[in-house]
Amino acid sequence: MQDQILVSVKDLHTHFELRRGVFGRAGIVRAVDGVSFELRHGEAIAVVGESGCGKSTLARTILGLYRPTKGQVLFEGRPLDGDLRWYRAQIGYVQQDPYGALPPFMDVHRILTEPLVINNFQGDRERRIREVLEEVKLTPVEDFLYKFPHQLSGGQQQRLVIARAMILRPKFIVADEPVSMLDASVRVEILELLRALQRSHDLTVIYITHDLSTVRYFAERIFVMYAGKLIEKAPVQQLLKDPKHPYTQALLAAIPDPDPANAKTFKKVPPGEPPSLVNPPSGCRFHPRCPAFIAGLCDKETPPEFEPSPGHFVECWLYR
Amino acid sequence: MTERPVSQGQLIWRRFRRHKLGTLGGIIIVILMVLTLFAHFIAPYDYATQRRRFAYAPPTKIHFFDKEGRLSWPFVYGIQRERDPRGRWIYRENTDQVYPIKLFVKGDPYKLFWLIPTDIHLFGTGERDLNSPGQIFLFGTDDVGRDLFSRTLIGGWVSLSIGPLALAISLTLAIVFGGISGYFGGGWDNFIQRMIEVLNSFPGLPLLLALAAILPPGLPPAISFLLIIMILSILGWGGTARALRGLFLVLREQEFALAAKAMGASNARIIFKHLLPNTLSYLIVSATLGIPGLILAEASLSFLGFGIRDPMTSWGQLLNQFTDSTITNLTYHPWLMIPGFFIIVAVLAFNFMGDALRDATDPFSVQGR
Known part of the structure; x- marks a missing residue:
């Protein structure tokens, strides 16, 4: 199973039109702009990037919530278009803000019943609800079954969101910053829970985060996203040890290091701001901030994907 | 199977009960509803029967002690009509004629719940002769000698049912159009919003008056009742739909x-099961605060003589008698204002209940777990 391709994303573009007034067109937001990758069965990957680089849009396009402008997503070789009902039971969605993701007037039982009813789950629904609550460790189940989201703690809410994503026994989970809204003390528990579920159910997981320090817990490969593109894709250890793209290098350098000697110094961060997705820079999108900028090339031509070492892909002219 | 701690409904009920004024309002509404539902039975007379000999008779006193001061079964004295020095009819009690109040007496025929024909009334003197002095008019009579108590009860049915019925229609319209408008947005949104704007730019009261005026006078009361409901609800859904659109957005x-x-939930499921319940608190407030408005709208229409027409009656229509000779009526026949008191009580009760329900349905309220 391990080597079978479950999901493949081909040259995916998701653009949004900015409107002004009724007919005016103010521009196009290129939130996802040419993304391709393949995920094997049971593989966990992490997508990292700054806020506003298109991570969440990528997640939602893969979930079939947004229609891609160009390119396509294939699940088990079947393209996502038209009626996606077959796909819904195969995929779970774990959101960033667990409180917002849970309808406030439904109790736990009702929240977990919804996906079963919508996807016409055959079999013992009550039993499945109990099973999944036990799996996410909301136990004893009886204490939680008829509670409302606002009666749960943040960590419990996120467990419930995970339970909802898991209840239809999906093959594929998209977790969009699942721990960024939680207390630091709860984060590790939730990540470990996700990891355990991923292993025991042989799940394919896309873990989206802006926090490189949590990636190690989780993923086998890391994709670095910048301004709507995946600029570097590599196995975790390789990327952490030997980052190729100047942006990835800067990102890694910016991870806080809890050494008292660093208390008085500041980390070096790339100058400038994340680029606008409406008018992205020409050529390589990182070139205005890049320390290794090659004039006449980086600002003119968009770099294609190079493979400096096997399995390590990078979109940067330095590796041409 | 485990027992449920408390359901949402129980929670709402508990919090509602804690609200004293709201509970009082609810109790008053239930009492009014029961009174009006059994109106024909509780009322001693038919709402249209005229006892011309007793025009403008004041409320009849019920006596519990006879002439010798002994406690007795409640009774009324015969009503005797005479002219005062100015030539106006006045009414006195003739203490020689005693009419004990009887329970479950035969009287004017009616249909219970508009279905079962019967002529049993809860109480009365049992006198079938329209001119018999043994009459019981708890709230007095009007200009043609119709019993105001009976008319108030029977008219209450119209006043109290117009609100909820018109509201049911206008809320349905508001939910459907507001929901579509807010959820789908785009062209539909634009179209529906412009439609509401057109609707809201009609001048309400003049339009109602004009519509009522072109209705043929011989229209059956049931039809004009339904027409009023239609008009009120079609004019009324715009505002709620707007607010709902905002919430859905x-x-x-x-x-x-x-x-x-x-x-994978369908759009309809998302709108009605996932989003609509979030607007419940707003809907309930809008409904309970909307009902008094509709009661008042019907009352104003009928008061002006364009709503419910004689001999059909409603609380507003009963007040219509003040339009001709206000001062004289008020001075000499103050009991004619009693239906107005019922309007005030009903409107207040609905407002109190709405307020309590709003607090009780708020899912974020912590008190009253």
């Missing part, structure tokens, strides 16, 4: 709407 962007979409 916010709600559809919420993460839980996205979650429902990601699990």
Whole structure:
């Protein structure tokens, strides 16, 4: 199973039109702009990037919530278009803000019943609800079954969101910053829970985060996203040890290091701001901030994907 | 199977009960509803029967002690009509004629619940002769000698049912159009919003008066009742639909709407099961505060003589008698204002209940777990 391709994303573009007034067109937001990758069965990957680089849009396009402008997503070789009902039971969605993701007037039982009813789950629904609550460790189940989201703690809410994503026994989970809204003390528990579920159910997981320090817990490969593109894709250890793209290098350098000697110094961060997705820079999108900028090339031509070492892909002219 | 701690309904009920004024309002509404539902039975007379000999008779006194001061079964004295020095009819009690109040007496025929024909009334003197002095008019009579108590009860049915019925129609319209408008947005949104604007730019009262005026005078009361409901609800849904659209615009962007979409819920399911319940608190407030408005709208229409017409009656229509000779009527026949008191009580009760329900349905309220 391990080597079978479950999901493949081909040259995916998701653009949004900015409107002004009724007919005016103010521009196009290129939130996802040419993304391709393949995920094997049971593989966990992490997508990292700054806020506003298109991570969440990528997640939602893969979930079939947004229609891609160009390119396509294939699940088990079947393209996502038209009626996606077959796909819904195969995929779970774990959101960033667990409180917002849970309808406030439904109790736990009702929240977990919804996906079963919508996807016409055959079999013992009550039993499945109990099973999944036990799996996410909301136990004893009886204490939680008829509670409302606002009666749960943040960590419990996120467990419930995970339970909802898991209840239809999906093959594929998209977790969009699942721990960024939680207390630091709860984060590790939730990540470990996700990891355990991923292993025991042989799940394919896309873990989206802006926090490189949590990636190690989780993923086998890391994709670095910048301004709507995946600029570097590599196995975790390789990327952490030997980052190729100047942006990835800067990102890694910016991870806080809890050494008292660093208390008085500041980390070096790339100058400038994340680029606008409406008018992205020409050529390589990182070139205005890049320390290794090659004039006449980086600002003119968009770099294609190079493979400096096997399995390590990078979109940067330095590796041409 | 485990027992449920407390259901949402129980929670709402508990919090509602804690609200004293709201509970009082609820009790008053229930009492009024029961009174008006059994109106024909409780009322001693038919609402249209005229006892011309007793025009403008004041409320009849019920006596519990006879002439010798002994406690007795409640009775009324015969009503005797004479002219005062100015030539106006005045009424006195003739203490020689005693009419004990009887329970479950035969009287004017009617249909219980508009279905079962019968002529049993809860109480009365049992006198079938329209001119018999043994009459019981708890709230007095009007200009043609119709019993105001009976008319108030029977008219109450019209006044109290117009509100909820018109509201049911206008809320349905508001939910459907507001929901579509807010959830789908785009062209539909634009179209529906412009439609509401056109609707809201009609001048309400003049339009109602004009519509009522072109209705043929011989229209059966049931039809004109339904027409008033239609007119009130068609004119009334715009504002609520607007507010709902705003709520849906916010709600559809919420993460839980996205979650429902990601699990494959249909648009209708998302709108009605996932988003609509979030507007419940607003809907309840808008409904309970809307009912008094509709009661008052019907009352104003009928008061002006364009709503419910004689001999059919409603609380507003009963006040219509003040339009001709206000001062004289008020000075000499103050009991004619009693239906107005019922309007005030009903409107206040609905407002109190709405307020309590709003607090009780708020899912974020912590008190009253």
